[in-house]
Amino acid sequence: MIYSYTRVSTNKQDYLRQDEAIKKWCADNNVEIDVSFSDTITGKTFNRDGYNRMKQAAVSGDTIIIKELDRLGRDWDGIKEEWKYFDDKDINIVVIDMPLLSQAIYDKDGNIDLNIKFLKAIVFETLCYNAELERQKNSRRTSEKLQAMKAEGIKLGRPVNTEVDKTVCELYAQGMNKSDIAFYAGVSRPQVYTILKRNHLM
Template sequence: MKTVAYIRVSTKDQNLQRQLDEMKKFGIEDKYIYEDKTSGKDMDRIGYQYMKKSLESGDTLVIKSLDRLGRNQNDIKTEWQYFKDNKINVRVLDMPALNIDYSKGEAIEGLHSMISNIVFEVISWQAEEERTKIRQRQREGIESAKNLGKHLGRPQLNLNTITKYQRQVLENNYKEWKAKKITGVEFAELLELKKNSFYKIVKEYENTLN
């Protein structure tokens, strides 16, 4: 029987170190710590699926909080039932009342089980509500940006947004290209531009020469 941990943050820019430190304090070896840097909107995550496949009856899964499993209440319920059905112990560090423990036979039933189920329903609901709020804030932010006329997505590529290096390459090689001493493909590669962007920027540059 082994003890494994699952840690997760929602984006690649976020840091897993705090959760990692908690798991190491718990005595879990690095090889048994599975991680993801992605949204909890569903369970189709590489680290999570590897962790789940590694679990056997009698093993223990440790998580920092219930929302590290996910943000969808139905998905969380399904996974929780999977752990119960397969007699996998679960330790929730931030909410011990949710712990599933088969180490001394069957998990505790009765009043403790009822309280645990109530707490689980509340916490899993809160996890999904938080995801709903995040999505709402994102929609409001996008709508606000549109109303202000802001461009969303990648910055538009044009003569004014290329780097100083690209501008220098353009100026140094433009006459060579016009004289057909280098091809358009070679010129675009020197500028590190795709075909459409290359011709667009060259045209803008030519307009400055007139």
Template sequence: MDYGYARVSAKDQSLARQLDALQELGLNDDVIFADKASGKDFNRPSYQRLMRKLKPGDVVFVKSIDRLGRNYQEIIEEWRSITQQKGAHIVVLDMPLLDTRNDKGELTSVFITDVVLQLLSYVAQMERDNIKQRQAEGIASAKARGVRFGRPKIERPGIYEKTKHAYEKGSITRREAADRLKVSVTTFDTWMKEDRKALLEQTA
């Protein structure tokens, strides 16, 4: 039995290009499974339904390897689960080398498939590391230019000092102090902590 699998990461993305490629193979809607979900793992509804249907000798067609998933270490494990444990085949349309129908148990074919998967895993990991490095460098550069990240700090109102003294004397509660300042109790507590920290730094 031949099956198709398609995936996009977000609900507003289109599956059309992948579905067209699978339908050109002669696959109809009954045997095409599609998810609109992240490729970070394989816990996807349609994918899991497909896996439950797979039997030895069946073939799964995907447009490209990243449609199967994004985590290449998990892809390698899933690939071996499908081909070795289930005895089914995988065909990646955009990469003819990844077509296990050609393996026929030949050591060379299996070796080539493993090498390609490992290479893709390495490239994907390098890409992720480079992205993280560029993000870190971008954040450091922005901070050096004075760019602030996160939510902007709430400015303390003019009556803050008077309200703080009233709280410290026990005249009002934390809630009353926050209400007077028109902020949450959490914000009032944060201001108090900042004041105590600044005082300690001055006396250190």
């Protein structure tokens, strides 16, 4: 069985962008979706009706198609746990926005291609590692900057133009969508908009 999963955080958003991307990928790869699941709920919780029904339905040999990795969740720990759940059951996850994670772990005969499964595991762990390093770096630099300002007697308010701002702006300039920017920079989507506006990019 082949499933698709889409998620938006609020009723003010719609699934169109994700649906269109999934339809295009399926058309390009001659794939037909058997069942589609969706949720309108924050990725911070895994108590999602559509997502849980999909997890219960999916078995070894099935494929789940999502547009972005953060459709699984909002933090790396949660995403890693969910990824492991599917990986342990030999359920293939296709992440359209990440070509190296869009490869099928099954060969033409339906058998598991261990080389592809291993490659996807390496790519996924590398993404987790790089994201965590980036967050730690941003946190450390912000802390150091605040300490320096405090030592100079500067009144501290909410910091702006930090390394987080720089990361968000650089990712935006590279063409990354705002959901992924929020995910990699470790901020919320509203914060991404605020940072882009503050830096005159919107």
